[in-house]
Amino acid sequence: MPDATLAALDDRLAETDAFLARAYPGEDGRRQPVHTVYIAADRYTPELPAEWGRIALDVVAEHGGMAALCREVGLSDELTAQVASRVEAKLVNEPIEDLRLDFEDGYGSRGDETEDADATAVAGRLANALEAGVAPAFVGLRFKCFEAPTRRRGVRTLDLFLSTLLAAHGSLPDGLVITFPKVSTVSQVEAMVAVCEAYEAAAGLPAGRLGFEIQVETPQLIMGADGSAAVAAAIHAGAGRVTSLHYGTYDYSASLGVSAEYQSLAHPGADYAKAVMQAAAAGTGVHLADGSTNILPLGDADAVKAAWRLHYDLVRRGLERAYYQGWDLHPHQLPTRYIANFAFYREGFSRAAQRLATYLGKADSAIMDEPATARALARYLYRGFVCGALDADELTRAAGATPAQLELLARPKSDTEQLVG
Structure with missing residues (x-):
């Protein structure tokens, strides 16, 4: 694909890109009370x-x-x-x-x-x-x-x-x-x-x-x-x-x-x-x-x-x-x-933690989840931690991620590659 075509595509969708970033920024990490x-x-x-x-x-x-x-x-x-x-x-x-x-x-x-x-x-x-x-x-x-x-x-x-x-x-x-x-x-x-x-x-x-x-x-x-x-x-x-x-x-x-x-x-x-x-x-x-x-x-x-x-x-x-x-x-x-x-x-703690650990490359499983599902798993586990249902130590052991890492992973716009592997 010629560079000029790709540049034209970027120009054509620049307004849409700006709109999506402004109107649909995704989760901002705020705690939600129960x-x-x-x-x-x-x-x-x-x-x-x-x-x-x-x-x-x-x-x-x-x-x-x-x-x-x-x-x-x-x-x-x-x-x-x-x-x-x-x-x-x-x-x-x-x-x-x-x-x-x-x-x-x-x-x-x-x-x-x-x-x-x-x-x-x-x-x-x-x-x-x-x-x-x-x-x-x-x-x-x-x-x-x-x-x-x-x-x-x-x-x-x-x-x-x-x-x-x-x-x-x-x-x-x-x-x-x-x-x-x-x-x-x-x-x-x-x-x-x-x-x-x-x-x-x-x-x-x-x-x-x-x-x-x-x-x-x-x-x-x-x-x-x-x-x-x-x-x-x-x-x-x-x-x-x-x-x-x-x-x-x-x-x-x-x-x-x-x-x-x-x-x-x-x-x-x-x-x-x-x-x-x-x-x-x-x-x-x-x-x-x-x-x-x-x-x-x-x-x-x-x-x-x-x-x-x-x-x-x-x-x-x-x-x-x-x-x-x-x-x-x-x-x-x-x-x-x-x-x-x-x-x-x-x-759902054990199942969610196992699936997330697999996604992060820290466990084996027959289920292969995509990034969107990994974010959903991280949100679920992080919500459980914040309200008091789950403890930090058991989360880290089971999911292979700390609560702070889960919070980051739960955000759609975050850079999650650093958590994988």
Whole structure:
């Protein structure tokens, strides 16, 4: 092939190359939490995560202990032995990975004076938690949506919260998360970008410092008026600021006309919405999060165990569909959140590690995987390590790669050749 032809080909596709690099950069190495806990903002105290961990451990103890709960949701004795103690340690050391202080549905309308005071007070308490080192790895707020009746109230709360936190802490934490709810149109995302730009300029923050996650709670964001997948356009309209897409179980289901009794993460309408979200987010570096179940483990023993089984099954179902994050609404949901995650990663650990070791040239196998599959194996193992299901030493022994090497290998644009051989 003449050099001139190849040069012409490069010139012809230069714009496409630039577009793909900009719009589909792939994973950036950010940790994705396994869940988001939502609480009414005024209920937050720095002690809340540890309190939720103690409450979770106490209710498990009341119902026979962690090993009994593992067996209740269907784990084998062998898997129970691997999971139970790890979940107990998780509930002591990091019971909440991501906490959202809610000024929207979970808070309601309490009048401007009360919400102003709560926005300021909760930001101050979060600053204290950050100083004391007891804040979750990820924490932030959900403010009221950009629909006309609540738009100004939501922006005011966002402003008060960020400004108080910035003044009290001296900077915004790396794990700060802003949840943008009830997004229906691409224009609302564009407006949110403008709000972020304006706040950064006023507060003297670097351009692009504020990111936000989009809560997908309306069918209009899944299928726009022109028949397109508006959620895909919304990601790119976010100008690199969109960090996650979160599925909103009950608002979305109600908008479809689903009867309250049948609203569920497993409803076909939910599966369709999440499949569209997943396709829209693929390659962009934007994380995808499942929603919640409102069937809480409360009441008598039979009701608690039934709710635990349901929660476990829904979390496990999501993991198998590559929804690696979901919502939790009560401390009693934490045990089954972590049991499901830890079982998911430990069940497939040996097979995934063996296949990756083969790819890296450190073991023999009848399976020959391609680079894309190797990245998927590395992502799976690295996620298991980050959440606490897998240990660094066992990963290195079994897969022939350290957690840091797994993180590198999991990125599509990384140079992985150095790990092979």
